[in-house]
Structure formats: structure tokens, C-alpha cells
């Protein structure tokens with residue numbers, strides 16, 4: 471067998487002002503050689519698993535570009551076209567292949583392309599014809615409709631949010647592709663539109679863990695090969711937005727359609743209970759002032775880079791200082807300029823420093839602070855799962871009004887407490903841990919804190935959907951409309 475593999479993704483916040491250029495991919499995750507030779511990470515892992523499985527089976531693997539950018543505003547047209555055409559040219563140069571496996575995020579929007587994945591795979595299908603099987607792994611915060619379904623043989627989404635299962639879902643996709651190539655199965659797919667938007671963590675108490683368990687339990691039975699709930703990505707104004715249920719069945723489109731609708735309606739029935747609850751900044755500060763035996767974790771959700779926000783707002787830090795909270799940690803605050811200044815003056819220096827609020831209108835005001843440089847580290851990382859690394863760039867830890875603030879040069883969310891602990895910050899004993907993140911930190915920080923609040927700060931990823939100026943998303947859409955499925 472000959473297998474062609476590639477990776478191309480980002481998650482586009484169409485409301486964010488700063489575009490995602492080629493440089494954002496090159497500085498993000500970029501591999502043009504052997505993806506098997508780089509450290510494991512959420513962006514490398516799917517292709518690494520396919521490479522391992524295919525090699526074990528004695529298949530020939532042709533690798534193309536592997537590129538991923540941290541979410542931000544729409545991708546620059548020439549950047550998308552350059553990467554797309556590069557992969558298509560590699561595929562043409564490879565000659566006939568039996569299968570293509572690609573990890574695409576599924577929510578990339580570029581100038582002139584509201585659905586980059588559908589455009590990309592449509593061109594690929596035209597190039598390879600029907601004889602080559604095409605399989606995709608997608609993040610569950612994707613947008614999908616028939617355009618992508620029509621040109622793809624197999625699609626498997628992550629099932630877990632926080633995303634801890636990208637490697638296992640890559641294994642699932644590989645296994646289904648192997649069986650398809652062997653003639654054991656003939657996958658057919660169906661999609662059910664749940665007409666719902668929001669954030670639906672799968673590890674939080676409530677209906678989602680059971681829903682995910684039910685999907686697993688139904689796979690491999692009664693003709694069902696795979697089930698995926700695409701949660702959708704709410705900070706994008708595109709006509710194919712919203713949560714959709716995907717079912718893959720063996721040969722029988724009616725089984726796929728029935729399973730997609732059955733599970734889609736089950737999710738729809740629990741959508742409100744499954745939604746992540748948010749707290750206002752004022753309420754969060756009041757709760758933080760109460761104190762307790764362990765720190766309170768405040769997630770600065772609207773400025774999370776994982777949703778395309780800049781990661782440099784100062785609203786939460788300012789509120790902590792104004793509330794007189796001094797025993798706290800806050801970060802990561804993305805500010806390459808301030809990190810550079812700290813690097814130039816060195817550990818121990820005390821200086822007046824302007825931090826945050828620089829990059830785009832959603833960044834809001836910057837803050838002028840009296841800072842003491844506590845720690846500096848070039849080109850560092852945080853841990854992810856057991857053996858992966860997420861780069862965080864250069865780091866400067868400064869003390870501001872008693873609060874330890876972690877400044878860094880690479881836009882990233884928080885995957886692990888090692889984001890802080892690797893840089894001399896002790897989390898135990900703090901009154902507040904303030905994070906620029908939405909949800910992915912929740913389970914791993916749970917043992918360290920007395921509680922966690924998801925705070926509706928101002929920013930590019932606000933959770934009050936009614937406030938977002940959507941023009942293109944399909945309506946009716948819950949919760950903008952009360953009961954779209956009736």
C-alpha cells in the first residue's frame with residue numbers, strides 16, 4: 471500500500487482583527503521533512519501515529535507538509551493557497567497512492583474561502599479521482615457540511631474536549647482506513663444538523679461524559695463504524711457553522727442517517743445542561759476575595775488564544791490589583807516587547823514596564839506597572855499529557871503589586887501547571903491562579919485549587935452569544951433561537 475500524509479490547520483476567529491499569515495504557521499508547527507523525528511505535540515501526533523502504523527504494516531508512506539497555526543483572525547489568502555498547492559503538488563509528484571490521511575483542524579477560513587477544508591479536499595479529489603481513499607481527522611470545534619462530506623471517504627473527529635484524544639482518534643481513523651483498503655468495509659457517512667452553538671466540555675459533570683461513552687458503545691455494532699459529535703466553533707461567522715452529528719456506517723446510508731439523527735437529537739436534548747457556565751468578572755473577584763484553603767482558579771476565557779484572541783488583555787490582572795489581591799499568579803500574558811525589555815535588564819531589575827494591550831482592538835488598554843524581574847527563560851515549553859511538549863517561547867516572570875505575572879513571546883494557552891512551575895512559580899498557597907484559557911486546564915488543575923470559575927472577561931471570545939454580530943451563520947440556531955429542532 472502507498473499512503474500519503476499531511477497536516478494543515480488553524481481555527482479561525484472571523485471576528486479577530488489580526489490575520490493568520492504564512493509566518494504564523496512557520497512559527498507555529500511546521501515540518502517539511504520527517505514528522506516522526508520531531509517531539510510529540512497535539513499537532514504532530516496524528517501524523518506520527520499514521521506513520522508508525524503504516525510502517526509497522528510495511529506500507530510505503532509519502533510525507534508532505536505538516537503545518538498548524540495558533541488560532542487567530544482569517545488566514546491570508548496567499549498563505550492558504552501556498553500551503554494547499556504545496557500539498558497537492560507533493561501528491562501529484564508522489565504518483566498513484568492508495569490512500570491519503572490528513573489532519574485538518576476543520577475551522578480554517580481564508581480570504582475568499584469560507585471553508586478551506588472543503589476547497590482543499592475538493593481539489594484533491596479532482597486530482598486523484600475516485601480510486602484513492604481520503605480520510606480526515608478533525609478537531610471537534612470545526613465547521614462541516616455536505617461540501618466536505620461529498621469528497622471524503624472517512625472523517626473522524628476528536629471525541630474529547632479538552633482535547634486529550636487526538637492520538638486515539640488518529641488510531642481509529644487509521645484502523646478504518648486499513649479495513650477499507652482491505653475491502654472489509656465500505657464506509658458511508660451521514661451528517662445531522664443539531665442547529666446548536668456553544669461550548670460543551672466532555673469531562674465536566676453532566677450529560678457529556680455519558681454521551682461520549684454512548685458513542686463509543688455504539689461503534690462497531692449494527693453496521694455503525696464510527697460516531698463523532700462536531701461541537702462547532704462559535705467565534706466564526708460562516709454559513710456552515712453549528713454542532714453536527716456525524717455517523718459512519720458500513721455500506722448502508724440509511725443506518726448512517728438514522729444513527730446521526732438519533733445521536734444528534736440526544737445531544738440536542740441535553741444541550742443546555744451540557745453548556746459550560748460562565749461567571750462575570752465582578753462576581754469572580756468577589757469570590758476570590760473570600761479566600762480559602764487552596765487557590766481559586768479564574769479562567770480569563772474571552773482572551774484565550776485557543777479561540778483566536780490575542781492573549782494580551784489586562785482586564786483580569788487590573789481587576790485583581792484593584793481588588794487588593796496580592797498573593798496571586800497570572801498568565802500567560804503574550805507580550806514579546808515587554809519580555810525583550812525584561813531580558814535586556816536581567817533578573818532582579820526593577821523597572822516601570824508597559825504590559826499588554828498592544829496587538830489589536832480586542833487587546834484593550836495596556837497597563838503601566840512597577841515590575842521586578844524574577845525569572846527569565848529563553849525558548850521554553852510546557853508539558854502536555856505524559857510525553858508531549860507545547861512550546862511557549864521566551865518567558866519573563868515579573869512581580870507586579872505582589873502578583874507573579876508570566877509574560878511570554880508565543881501565543882499559547884495553558885496545557886499544564888508546568889507553564890508556571892518550570893519558571894519558579896509556586897502555585898500552592900496562592901489566593902488566586904488567573905489563566906488565559908478556556909477549559910483545557912480544568913482537569914489537570916483540579917487537585918491544586920478550591921474551585922474554578924470560567925470568567926466572562928471582555929475580549930475576542932465572549933461567551934454571550936447574543937452580543938456577537940453574526941450575519942452569515944444559519945438560523946434558527948440555539949441559543950440565539952429558542953428551539954430550532956422543535
Ligand SMILES: [Zn+2]
Pocket residue numbers: 609610611633
Ligand atoms: Zn478544539
